[in-house]
Amino acid sequence: MSRLSRRRFLSLGIGAVAVLLAAAPVPGLRRPLLVVVGSELEASLRQIEPLFETRHGDIDLRWRVLGAQDMINASIDGGPERPRVLIPSNRDQLESYAGAVQARGEGPAFRGSPQPIARTLLVAVAWPERAKRLFPDGRFSWERLRAAARAGRWQAIGGPPAWGSIDLRMTDPLRSNSGQLTLALWARDQPGSEAVALLKRAIYRPARSTDILLSEFVSGGPNQGDLAFVYEAPALQRQGEAEGRWPGGYRMLFPDPTMETVLAAGVRRGEGQGREADGSRFVAFLLGAEGRAVLNRHGFRDAAGQGGSPAGDRVRRLPPPSPGALEDLLRQWQSVP
Known part of the structure; x- marks a missing residue:
């Protein structure tokens, strides 16, 4: 191989590596997204996290498990550390949260209507x-x-x-x-x-x-x-x-x-960890084929009531x-x- 050919080959290799590095998420620059769930979803989230991050490499999904009432309290009083997505074990709790937010004069609590994702x-x-x-x-x-x-x-x-x-x-x-x-x-x-x-x-x-x-x-x-x-x-x-x-x-x-009980996911407005748009992407993932398959494997009925035990x-x-x-x-x- 001539010296010129070697230089061209080296340049192409460096260029290819640069493209790959540009496309890959840079550690520390991925956008955090905090989701809080009830304990019944803990095992499901362990499987959903890597699947979601594979599809959305620019988002660093973080999640915590909280009891229903603790979740609502943390969302009202947590400031910038508040979660972006709430998935309590009962969608009625999202309605209670929305009422509390509106009573404080803060406007709509959620970006759109909370979406049912599963039943149990x-x-x-x-x-x-x-x-x-x-x-x-x-x-x-x-x-x-x-x-x-x-x-x-x-x-x-x-x-x-x-x-x-x-x-x-x-x-x-x-x-x-x-x-x-x-x-x-x-x-x-x-x-x-x-x-x-x-x-x-x-x-x-x-x-x-x-x-x-x-x-x-x-x-x-x-x-x-x-x-x-x-x-x-x-x-x-x-x-x-x-x-x-x-x-x-x-x-x-x-x-x-x-x-x-119907589990619904609500994307909070206002201060919180994660962009509202990223929260909506996560909810869409849960409603998609991959998210539904994980929930079904963990015993949940889908939003229409299909799944679970026949009994x-x-x-x-x-x-x-x-x-x-x-x-x-x-x-x-x-x-x-």
Whole structure:
């Protein structure tokens, strides 16, 4: 090869490298985008993050997990550190946030309307022997569960004395949506505050989030509760883990009626980490084929209700409690020592 040819070859190589470097994201120059989600989406976001960043190499996706109420509080009071995209476990919380923002005279809270991205149901998971004793016919019954809670101990309903007290698990309704749905269903058609007091006495250590609750339930087995109220999607995700730790794993039971929660993504206006346009790109990704596929693999039903466990298709679904009804239930919960 002549000296001139070598120079041309070297120049072409340098030029090609320069083009590649110009096209690749430069560390430190990628635009941050902060998204906050409920704990039920944590496993999904771990897979979605690299997929989204592959499609949008100029965006550095960052995400945090917060309980529903903590998420709203952080979005109102966080200043420039506030998240750009909110995905709580219940879209009603986005409406509450929008109302709070407008009450402060700050104008529209979101860039466009929040978009539903997935649905999931409130379900119960129980250890097989406990489930068989509670529900001999194999079907969940609110009436039988309330009766067991009133009895207080397994021996009182025919169980072995060694099982001790009947311990139910749920998340803290003052912080978490799944706990609020559990409280509303438990107290449905029950007069006064007695039903709320009965539930609170039967609950063993309310958890901060659904993911923490399921993690404790699976790792500790029957020592960490007999039956827990969680979402269908994470319950499906952790079935294999439960089977690996405990013979037979846990049984997933579908209350009838239950409540369905709709997860929606809202792109906040105003100060926050990330551009509004980038937030919209992330929501569009969740609604696209790749985003929907990840959510479906993790047990979520799509925005139209398709997916999840077939057993959940047969139960009645009630809407979540109204803000006024929920406020009254939470007040009763707090009043119980």
